Amino acid sequence: xxxxxxxxxxxxxxxxxxxxxxxxxxxxxxxxxxxxxxxxxxxxxxxxxxxxxxxxxxxxxxxxxxxxxxxxxxxxxxxxxxxxxxxxxxxxxxxxxxxxxxxxxxxxxxxxxxxxxxxxxxxxxxxxxxxxxxxxxxxxxxxxxxxxxxxxxxxxxxxxxxxx
Amino acid sequence: xxxxxxxxxxxxxxxxxxxxxxxxxxxxxxxxxxxxxxxxxxxxxxxxxxxxxxxxxxxxxxxxxxxxxxxxxxxxxxxxxxxxxxxxxxxxxxxxxxxxxxxxxxxxxxxxxxxxxxxxxxxxxxxxxxxxxxxxxxxxxxxxxxxxxxxxxxxxxxxxxxxxxxxxxxxxxxxxxxxxxxxxxxxxxxxxxxxxxxxxxxxxxxxxxxxxxxxxxxxxxxxxxxxxxxxxxxxxxxxxxxxxxxxxxxxxxxxxxxxxxxxxxxxxxxxxxxxxxxxxxxxxxxxxxxxxxxxxxx
Amino acid sequence: xxxxxxxxxxxxxxxxxxxxxxxxxxxxxxxxxxxxxxxxxxxxxxxxxxxxxxxxxxxxxxxxxxxxxxxxxxxxxxxxxxxxxxxxxxxxxxxxxxxxxxxxxxxxxxxxxxxxxxxxxxxxxxxxxxxxxxxxxxxxxxxxxxxxxxxxxxxxxxxxxxxxxxxxxxxxxxxxxxxxxxxxxxxxxxxxxxxxxxxxxxxxxxxxxxxxxxxxxxxxxxxxxxxxxxxxxxxxxxxxxxxxxxxxxxxxxxxxxxxxxxxxxxxxxxxxxxxxxxxxxxxxxxxxxxxxxxxxxxxxxxxxxxxxxxxxxxxxxxxxxxxxxxxxxxxxxxxxxxxxxxxxxxxxxxxxxxxxxxxxxxxxxxxxxxxxxxxxxxxxxxxxxxxxxxxxxxxxxxxxxxxxxxxxxxxxxxxxxxxxxxxxxxxxxxxxxxxxxx
Ligand code: NA
Ligand code: NA
Numbered sequence: 001x002x003x004x005x006x007x008x009x010x011x012x013x014x015x016x017x018x019x020x021x022x023x024x025x026x027x028x029x030x031x032x033x034x035x036x037x038x039x040x041x042x043x044x045x046x047x048x049x050x051x052x053x054x055x056x057x058x059x060x061x062x063x064x065x066x067x068x069x070x071x072x073x074x075x076x077x078x079x080x081x082x083x084x085x086x087x088x089x090x091x092x093x094x095x096x097x098x099x100x101x102x103x104x105x106x107x108x109x110x111x112x113x114x115x116x117x118x119x120x121x122x123x124x125x126x127x128x129x130x131x132x133x134x135x136x137x138x139x140x141x142x143x144x145x146x147x148x149x150x151x152x153x154x155x156x157x158x159x160x161x162x163x164x
Numbered sequence: 165x166x167x168x169x170x171x172x173x174x175x176x177x178x179x180x181x182x183x184x185x186x187x188x189x190x191x192x193x194x195x196x197x198x199x200x201x202x203x204x205x206x207x208x209x210x211x212x213x214x215x216x217x218x219x220x221x222x223x224x225x226x227x228x229x230x231x232x233x234x235x236x237x238x239x240x241x242x243x244x245x246x247x248x249x250x251x252x253x254x255x256x257x258x259x260x261x262x263x264x265x266x267x268x269x270x271x272x273x274x275x276x277x278x279x280x281x282x283x284x285x286x287x288x289x290x291x292x293x294x295x296x297x298x299x300x301x302x303x304x305x306x307x308x309x310x311x312x313x314x315x316x317x318x319x320x321x322x323x324x325x326x327x328x329x330x331x332x333x334x335x336x337x338x339x340x341x342x343x344x345x346x347x348x349x350x351x352x353x354x355x356x357x358x359x360x361x362x363x364x365x366x367x368x369x370x371x372x373x374x375x376x377x378x379x380x381x382x383x384x385x386x387x388x389x390x391x392x393x394x395x396x397x398x399x400x401x402x403x404x405x406x407x408x409x410x411x412x413x414x415x416x417x418x419x420x421x422x423x424x425x426x427x428x429x430x431x432x433x434x435x436x437x438x439x440x441x442x443x444x445x446x447x448x449x450x451x452x453x454x455x456x457x458x459x460x461x462x
Numbered sequence: 463x464x465x466x467x468x469x470x471x472x473x474x475x476x477x478x479x480x481x482x483x484x485x486x487x488x489x490x491x492x493x494x495x496x497x498x499x500x501x502x503x504x505x506x507x508x509x510x511x512x513x514x515x516x517x518x519x520x521x522x523x524x525x526x527x528x529x530x531x532x533x534x535x536x537x538x539x540x541x542x543x544x545x546x547x548x549x550x551x552x553x554x555x556x557x558x559x560x561x562x563x564x565x566x567x568x569x570x571x572x573x574x575x576x577x578x579x580x581x582x583x584x585x586x587x588x589x590x591x592x593x594x595x596x597x598x599x600x601x602x603x604x605x606x607x608x609x610x611x612x613x614x615x616x617x618x619x620x621x622x623x624x625x626x627x628x629x630x631x632x633x634x635x636x637x638x639x640x641x642x643x644x645x646x647x648x649x650x651x652x653x654x655x656x657x658x659x660x661x662x663x664x665x666x667x668x669x670x671x672x673x674x675x676x677x678x679x680x681x682x683x684x685x686x687x688x689x690x691x692x693x694x695x696x697x698x699x700x701x702x703x704x705x706x707x708x709x710x711x712x713x714x715x716x717x718x719x720x721x722x723x724x725x726x727x728x729x730x731x732x733x734x735x736x737x738x739x740x741x742x743x744x745x746x747x748x749x750x751x752x753x754x755x756x757x758x759x760x761x762x763x764x765x766x767x768x769x770x771x772x773x774x775x776x777x778x779x780x781x782x783x784x785x786x787x788x789x790x791x792x793x794x795x796x797x798x799x800x801x802x803x804x805x806x807x808x809x810x811x812x813x814x815x816x817x818x819x820x821x822x823x824x825x826x827x828x829x830x831x832x833x834x835x836x837x838x839x840x841x842x843x844x845x846x847x848x849x850x851x852x853x854x855x856x857x858x859x860x861x862x863x864x865x866x867x868x869x870x871x872x873x874x875x876x877x878x879x880x881x882x883x884x885x886x887x888x889x890x891x892x893x894x895x896x897x898x899x900x
Contacts, residue, residue: 018737018744021528028525028715032708035337040303046323046522054520056528057755060748061487069745070485070752071803077483092484099492106505107512114237122236122308124323129237136516143488172766209817210765212517215510222506325522327635328709335707 003149007066010142014063017056024049044124051132058135062142089154097147104140111137167386168201169226169378174213174234177206180346181370184280185229188372188397192390200386202227221273223375228274231281231370233309238272240448241456245279245369246286246309247441248460252279252398260459267452268373275379278372278394283404285364286310289348289357290340291333293423297433305329305341309366312440314342330356344368345408354418362424365437372397465772472497472764476810486806487749490756491515497763511759518758519751522711523629528747529714530620533699533721534576535739538585540725543572546692547589549684552676559661559668561594562607563654569611570650571689573618574696575721578746579841583612583849587856600667601861602869603657609849609866610653610873613841616804617642617649617834619700620717623804625710626750627833630758630808631816631826635710636703637895638830643700644894645831645880652876660872691727695720704898753805761813774818784822788885791815792832799840803848807837828884831891835881842870842877 027049031041042048064070077088111130119129171189175182189202196202211219217235220228232242245264248255255261265276286309294302300318307323314321324332324341332338333356341353345364348354372394379387416422425433438461446453472493479489498511537543547568554564565586572582586608594604616623619639628635661668699717702708708716725731764770777787791811798807819829841849844867853866884890 014741014744017748018740021532021743021747022736022740024525025529025532025715025718028529028711029719032712032716040320041322043321043323046325049525050520050522053522053524053528053751054516056744057519057748057751058516060744061752064745064748064752065485067745070487070749071805072483072485076481088482092479092482095479095484095492096488099488099495103491103495103508103512103515106508107515109505110509110512113509117238119237120240122240124308124311132520133513133516136512205768206765206771209770210762211510212514212762215514215517218513219510222510224502224506224510325711327523328711331636331707331709 006145010063010066010146013059013142017060017063020052020056024052047123047125054132055135058139061139062146065143066146086154090151093147093151093154097144097151100140100143100147104137104144107133107137107140166198166201167382168203169374171202171204171227171229172211172216172219172225173204173207173229174216174231175207175229175370176209177204179350181231181281181368182207182229184397184400185370185372187400188278188393191396192393195393196386196389199389200382217272217373220373220375223377226375226378227277228373229370230373231368233307235272236308239267241267241445241452243309243441243448244445244453244456244460245371246281246366247438247445247457248282248367248369249438249462250460251282251401255279255459258459260456263455263459269376272373273376275374275376276371277374277379277390278397280370280372280397280401281368281404282398282401284344284346284368284408286342286344286366286368287364288314288340288342288361289353289420290359290361290423291336291356292339293359294361296425296429297436302339303337305332305338307342310342310437312444313365313437316436316440326351329353333357346411348420349411349414349418354415354420357420359421359423360412360415361433362422363430363434365434366441465767465769468497468501468767469764469769469773472760472767472769473810476760480802480806486803486809487753487756490753490760490809494756494760494763497760497767501763501767511763514759514762515755518755521629523635524625524751524754525711526620526625526635526714527622527750528743529711529718530577530622530625531746532739532743533620533695533714533717534578534581534615535742536718536721536725536736537572537575538581539735539739539742540728540730542688542692542721542725542728542730543575543585544589545684545688545728546571547586549688551590552681553685555681557658558665558670559603559657560671561590561597561599562603562657562661562668565590565594565604565607566611566650566653566657569608570614570618570646571692573611573614573616573646574700575620575692576615577620577622579613579615579838579849580852582615583609583852584856586612587853591856592858595858597671598669601865602872603660603667604869605853605857605861605866606869606871606873607653607657609842609853609870610877611650612852613838613849614646614649616838616841617646619643619703620714621834622746622750623808623837624830624834626754626805627808627830627837630754630812631830631833633826633830634895636898637827638834639703639710640700640895640898641827641831641891642834644890645835645884648883648890649877649880652880653873656872656876688728691724695724704894750805753809757809757812760809764813770813770817773814774821777818778821782822784824785885787818787822788824788828788832791819791829792836792881792885795833795836796839796843799836800843801846802840803846804837804840807840808833825888825892827892827895828888831884831888832881835877835884839874839877839881842874 031045034041111133114133115130121127121129173182173185189204192202213234216228216230217238219225232245236242268274268276297317302319304314304319304321305324306314306321442457475493476489479492495508498507502510550568551564557563569586576582591604624639625635628638698720699713702713841847850866
């Protein structure tokens with residue numbers, strides 16, 4: 001139940017991120033057309049797209065992790081008995097959870113420090129810096145939960161082929 | 165006893181805006197034996213330029229060679245530094261240095277040790293000629309440094325990633341860009357640039373910053389040595405006039421014509437740069453802007 | 463800490479974590495976090511790392527990656543790609559090894575429309591393999607060309623991997639995208655030559671098949687309808703880059719929009735298909751971008767520790783020639799390619815190879831093309847070759863993995879030959895970009 005709700009949240013964030021990518025494509029294309037018609041282009045597009053890429057990456061990452069879409073080297077893992085495979089999944093999930101947890105925790109400290117200082121991003125627009133930094137701990141917190149779930153239930157770990 | 169400090173530059177080592185700092189490091193390592201040494205770790209490959217301010221604030225690096233444009237998140241009035249019309253030597257005389265040092269200490273936990281870039285102005289580079297300071301109808305690639313000025317002069321502004329400037333010029337997507345007097349040829353942009361507008365405006369600012377906790381932990385002797393090195397480095401700013409002359413000659417060689425404004429136009433140009441620049445700083449902190457303008461302009 | 467020790471610990475730790483199956487991005491993050499603690503100085507080092515990771519993907523140069531992927535996904539999801547293959551099949555006649563040649567033509571054309579070797583291989587395998595096996599083609603003549611030409615997708619723009627190589631290695635992205643074109647075409651020509659030659663020598667491997675006799679008009683009509691319009695996409699993406707009228711980002715965005723328009727013109731578009739294309743795009747893009755965030759920070763910590771410079775100085779001390787260094791890099795890349803995926807190959811080596819190549823004054827485009835070709839070869843080398851697994855997925859169950867390995871061997875040799883040719887005559891890679899309007 002909670003797990004289903006959690007998966008829906010991940011997917012919701014992913015749909016939002018996919019939407020961002022679609023908007024980036026439309027936005028750049030519109031800018032090209034505007035420019036070739038001699039009309040003024042959207043001034044802050046470059047900065048907006050940079051941050052949009054960052055947001056899509058960090059919000060999409062937990063969903064990609066949950067569906068096993070992050071590339072793995074399965075040189076050893078693909079030839080193991082199920083029992084050994086589960087044990088190894090538990091080990092990697094524990095390492096993953098600690099890693100994402102630690103970096104997420106420090107990411108949160110970075111957000112709090114930046115917010116307390118009142119740091120602003122000053123490019124073609126001015127926004128609080130912590131708004132952007134916040135996507136890092138948010139993403140890593142969700143990844144931590146996914147790793148913990150996989151640690152407890154290694155059979156839910158998905159195997160899929162990813163690459164380009 | 166000897167201490168070794170870790171330094172990083174926001175600019176690739178060996179390029180124009182790292183040059184003085186590297187000389188400073190060499191000077192310290194030669195003259196500071198037994199007192200203080202600097203380990204120059206590297207450039208942007210070690211710390212991303214826009215994070216270098218944070219790294220020197222937190223003490224990840226002890227010394228940074230950085231420009232205010234890379235740390236507006238920490239020092240929002242930093243833009244004022246490139247609006248200065250006097251030299252760092254004059255600012256050390258008139259108390260302006262103390263003011264800028266105090267802001268760095270208070271706002272970003274850094275000692276403002278030294279300053280380079282005096283005498284390297286910015287220019288507007290164009291693909292089509294202009295008559296005077298009216299930029300309406302022109303699309304100009306900008307960074308926050310000249311955003312206020314070019315807006316006031318009526319230009320149409322765009323932000324273009326550095327890697328895309330060349331093709332944007334070629335296709336006429338932009339009619340020009342603002343850039344320091346040095347560096348256009350290194351980027352290869354000269355092939356698509358027809359004019360440089362004189363006079364220049366503003367000054368490049370490359371600042372030597374020391375983490376304040378590190379600074380406070382140093383002995384008087386170590387601090388004195390670093391300050392001596394900084395003063396020595398600041399004298400190197402005098403070479404910039406010659407460097408500009410060499411660069412202008414190379415630009416001419418590459419086919420970049422100079423558009424020199426009439427005296428009246430030049431004054432309007434410079435005034436627009438000054439007024440728009442200070443107005444933008446005043447918007448962030450009116451009081452500080454006023455104090456800095458008083459000691460940085462003539 | 464001594465740089466050699468740091469280097470050993472970081473690369474060694476990474477190798478262990480990769481081998482036990484931690485997702486690549488998290489393997490990098492784990493090693494980098496520990497590294498940041500010791501190299502950057504405790505808590506504040508990890509805090510800086512968290513900030514750097516956000517900064518690393520907020521980079522406009524990376525925008526073509528999702529856009530190129532999106533473009534290919536739209537063509538595949540709308541079925542435009544499959545219809546085009548059918549049309550190509552009709553017009554290729556009277557050539558020994560006909561279906562294998564169709565595969566290579568189709569694979570090369572789609573290489574110019576899609577940046578995904580996996581999608582390209584799966585599509586070719588799905589549409590052409592059953593027919594070839596039914597016609598009695600030897601498995602090596604059926605599967606080999608599918609995998610070999612599927613892999614070309616990463617050499618010809620659109621190519622997300624080329625953008626990745628360019629942005630990580632600091633090589634002109636537009637230049638690198640164009641640099642892959644000639645080697646790719648050379649590969650395609652050599653593949654065709656091999657297929658035709660082998661069919662002539664040993665007709666059993668590709669039985670001369672009975673294709674439907676049909677009037678010229680009927681034969682060519684589907685080609686005109688389903689293949690020729692795709693040249694618009696070709697013009698938009700490659701043409702605009704080559705002519706210098708669009709930046710890689712712009713050509714990628716225009717390519718995506720054009721793909722949507724083409725899909726709509728064929729009445730093959732639906733919200734559902736668009737949604738699926740976008741989600742697939744997100745999956746691949748996030749996978750790449752997240753790894754970028756992880757590996758750039760890895761490279762920063764490595765550089766900060768002095769390990770990068772230390773290693774370069776150590777190599778310089780041996781005083782090797784640039785050719786020796788380049789051959790050494792190729793050997794390492796080919797070796798890694800046997801075991802790990804393309805993105806990881808890039809991530810593990812770029813922090814060391816790029817500064818090293820700079821120090822040795824190796825032409826950056828040559829380095830870029832070498833990266834692309836060795837990565838492409840890695841897609842096909844056992845035991846870990848992504849396309850070998852894709853083929854396993856689409857081939858009928860009676861085909862064994864060793865057969866798949868064997869089928870690709872002749873094509874691997876051709877690829878190694880072209881790689882050697884590029885080292886010998888770098889102009890194959892650098893000539894076309896030199897003509898560009900930059
Ligand atoms: Na491609
Ligand atoms: Na391989």
